Amino acid sequence: MIIQTIMFYVLAVGTVGAGVMVIASRNPVHSVLFLILAFFNSAGLFVMMGAEFLAMILIIVYVGAVAVLFLFVVMMLDINFAELRAGFLQYLPIGGVIGIILLAELVMVFASGAIEIEVPTNVASPTPPPDEVTNTQALGDVLYTRYAYLFQGAGFILLIAMVGAIVLTHRRRTDVRRQRIADQVARDPKAAVRLTDIEPGAEGTWKSD
């Protein structure tokens, strides 16, 4: 029990601290790396709550794909750090006010009891209790049966996004010769290579036929 409390505090402080460093860091690459740290700590918190599938998916998708994408973009940009950080003090009051308003809204919503933190025991849950089946199986049971069409719809939307991105940025290059690998692999050595005997010191040109 004490270990869990310590781990929770370590992970929670890590998440919040990494989040703060994302915006406070001077170097955008450092910001993205702190974001990755925040993802890792959140995955740890998920594991502590018993949602290990979600934790691993978080790492695979966010750290392995989304953060890599961020890093690609941030590293390839031409960033002038000093220019970015200028004007910080000028915007601090407005930013602070917006932040305080959001915090007050969050606190009001949670304190008023409109959101139930405890799962009510008299509501029939669509998934079997977590100690009977694994996390993955419980998710799969619901997601691929009751919500299968929504799942396919989400997949479709992602496919359209991917195709759209390719359509928008694809250029056909006219100055590049494409290779046909099947033709290259199927080349007959007898037609491609010819062995000739040349006497050493012989005069004359290399006959091309």
Next chain:
Amino acid sequence: MLACCVIFVAVVPLLPLGLVLAERKVSAHIQDRVGPMRVGPHGILQTLADGVKLIFKEDHIPREGDKFLFVVSPYIIFACSFAVFAAIPFGRSILVSELNIGIFYIMAISSVIVMGVIMAGWASNSKWSLLGAMRSAAQIVSYEIPIGLGILSVVMLAQTLNMQEIVKGQDGIANWLIFRTPFTFIAFFVFFISSIAEVNRTPFDLPEAESELVAGFHTEYSGMRFALFFIAEYANMFAVSAIASTLFLGGWHGIVTRRAITLGGLLGVVIKTLFLVFVMMWIRWTLPRLRVDQLMNLCWKYFIPISFFNILGVGIWGLIFPKDSRLSIIISIAAIILGLIFTFGVLGKSLSKGPKPPPSSAERRVSATT
């Protein structure tokens, strides 16, 4: 479990050292020479000598680079390459932790290796390192997809993500998941080749090839930091082969059903894994390197459609044969053998005829003058 932890921590870091020596000997014999022979009997202690040499090299950190990231990225790659071993079962009771999302954990941890690569390339403050790191990261991230889809086809058959449960269902060679359906047979080869690409081995080692970009993301590293990258690469190779042998080749089960398994299965896993590692080394010293657009082409246009086809096939197979029985395995092995005969016999013969003969000299002279 604690004993297993201690043994793992003690033994697993020594594996890459042996593999480095094995690589040098294997490459030597493939190239018709003998390899290192001076240090120790038949050169066995060569890796030790290499390690001592690397420790004594100057530790140079690029001046304008990001010092913290430069120092930390080898640690990340090293740690993640070794963290994968925690979920691989090496025997009936020889595994560090039996995670019920074992294979997912492995995929997650291998995704973090990309982070280390990009950090290494960026922190070196060198054009070549950055380009090499980007190429390497793009390659690793692309080839994770066929790996994940290959794992998916195995998990669909085994009905569990738990590595130990996956192995327990592969009692005897006829029950190996590679022979369970003809689609997992294809999936094994796609998985294995994608794993070779994932660990940046030839023929996919453009990011770290000597003639390209000096040495890619680990150009600026010297001494023990480079040794960490090197060891991590071989550990990654071993880990990926161990995963392939666990998922597809029966893990710690033997060839005969319910036979007494030597050393709790350790010998079986090690033999299968070392065989796959040897195949990786063999491929490295036999095949030429792929260009980066060729390897991207291979992944996105060939491996991913084949992997999707595999998943579809495994799904349909699961509908036709809900429970794996002798009949389904016999049909699957027959389909595999027929498929191999068709591919190598019929298709191979027709492909080796070639497209068309090259134009004769008369035609060439005519076309050159017009």
